[in-house]
Amino acid sequence: MTVVCLGYRAGFVEAARRAGLDLHLVVDKIKPGLKGLSYTKVADLSDAEEVLRAVTEHPGDKMSAVVTGHEHPMFSATVIRSVFGLPGDTDPARCLRFRDKRVQKRAVSPKIPTARCAYLNPSAPDYAALAEQLGEVFVAKPADGFGSQATEPIRGQEQLDDYLRRHPARSDVSTVVESYVEGREIHVDGVWWDGRPAWTAVSGYLAPLMGWTKGEAVADAPLGPAESELSARATRFAAEVLRELDAPDTVFHLEAFVRPDGELVLGEVGARPAGALTPEVLRMTHGVDLYAATLDVGLGRAPELPVPPQEPAELFGWIYLVRDAGRQLTEDDFRDRFDVVEVDYPAPENDRVGTYGRCGHAIVKAATHEGLVDGLRAIAEFNRSV
Structure with missing residues (x-):
């Protein structure tokens, strides 16, 4: 039997290989990582009719589950589950509550602060x-x-x-x-299973994501033990939101703002794993693979999670690297200046500019959230001309 993955993410490919699962991808972009993999190209992953035609052609009745790590194919995944009788959510109205920001904010009660x-x-x-x-x-x-x-x-x-x-x-x-909501932007990632949070982790963005168009760095760092009170409040808040939205069993990504007075305000929540490199650094930090958990949920089985959750020995964070016309940098410049766990910064002639102007990325580690944030800020400043 074959698991269909809507949209390419390397984490799903690796998790499927470790689990011995056959994977077929349906994609709207051809990426280098697809080489040697089974895939079908479509024009638009959010077009449920087109995606349904693609999976009906292949793998058809050999399909055992459908998963996605992207926002725009979620409705298509719901339709496929309904048509083929696959495990997971088949309710299009519920899916819409996790897709449309207006619908989502109307669906929660007034006790959930929202914009x-x-x-x-x-x-x-x-x-x-x-x-x-x-x-x-x-x-x-x-x-x-x-x-x-x-x-x-x-x-x-x-x-x-x-x-x-x-x-x-x-x-x-x-x-x-x-x-407009003023405040620090955080997010809660985890596994929602049988009506409760089976595992969660709370992280904070280096700066509100909306600031990237003004030159703010896009980076992310898990919170540590020193922020346990905020983590506990954010986890309870996420559980309240997911219950009010009648969330299915799912891996989820919830974004919220912490107002100056400490109040949590819902940004949005998706019934899918976080984007960017967040699942990768959460696996490094906590030992939990959200790609593998998504595959388990898609197959209708409870994900394997650490019980009880373990405090991380080190925290790992990521930052997107950009190309600054006023500062000519190479990958070796980052390696020489910073103690990076991982860095990818191709030469300009090999640029593939992605989301948030990304031309590369770096992953670093530290013992505390504060130390991790300091390291990410230093890389951000070095990455841009001053």
């Missing part, structure tokens, strides 16, 4: 009316987007019009606007 959220009418974008509802500064973003792509603060009609020129709304429900 105020509304769809943006592209035919009559009225900053003044929206500012009265959401505040003088609000955030525009795709309703079903991922990461912080096309996510920008809006401070006036001119900015709103410019945003829509650069990111045209496809429909009346494709773009949302949300009230």
Whole structure:
């Protein structure tokens, strides 16, 4: 039997090999890592009809599960499970609660603090009316987007019009606007099984992800024992959110803001593993493989998790490296200056610019969250011209 994976992520390929599972990928981008693998190319992973045609052709009835580590194929995965009678969530309405930011925030009760959220009418974008509802500064973003792509603060009609020129709304429900939430951005990753959190880890971004368009570094560091109170509160908060959304058994990624007064505010939550290198550094830190856990959940079996959870001896964090025209750097420059666990920074002629302007990455470690953040900040400053 074959597990179908919607979208390529190396972690799934490695986890499937370790588990002795046959893997077939359905992808909308051809990446070097696909060489030698079984895959089908489609135009759009969010097009459930096209993806269904692809998996009906192959592997068809030999399919035992479908998984994804990406946001946009989640609805397609739900449809495939329903059609082929596979384990996992088959409820399209529930899937939508984990895809659409407006639907998600309406689905939770008032006891869950969230940003105020509304769809943006592209035919009559009225900053003044929206500012009265959401505040003088609000955030525009795709309703079903991922990461912080096309996510920008809006401070006036001119900015709103410019945003829509650069990111045209496809429909009346494709773009949302949300009230701006000030605070530190954290996230909770884990396994939700049988109506409770079976395992969780809490991490903090180096800076709010939305700041990447202004030159802020995109980096992530797990919290350590010194932040145990925040970790416990964030875990309880995540459990409340997932219960209110009637979450299925799933690996999840929840983002939240910590206001200056300590209140937690829901950013969004996805019923899939975190993006970027977060699963990789959580495995290094905690010994838990969220790709393997996703495969287990997809096959309808309880993931193998450490009981009780162990305190990590070291914390590992990641940072995306960018190309700065004012600073010519090589991979060896990072190796010589920093004690990196892993670094990838190809020569400019081999650039593959990805999400958040990524041209490479580095992974570092430290004994504490504070030490890890200091190390990531030092790399971020070195990566950019001053």
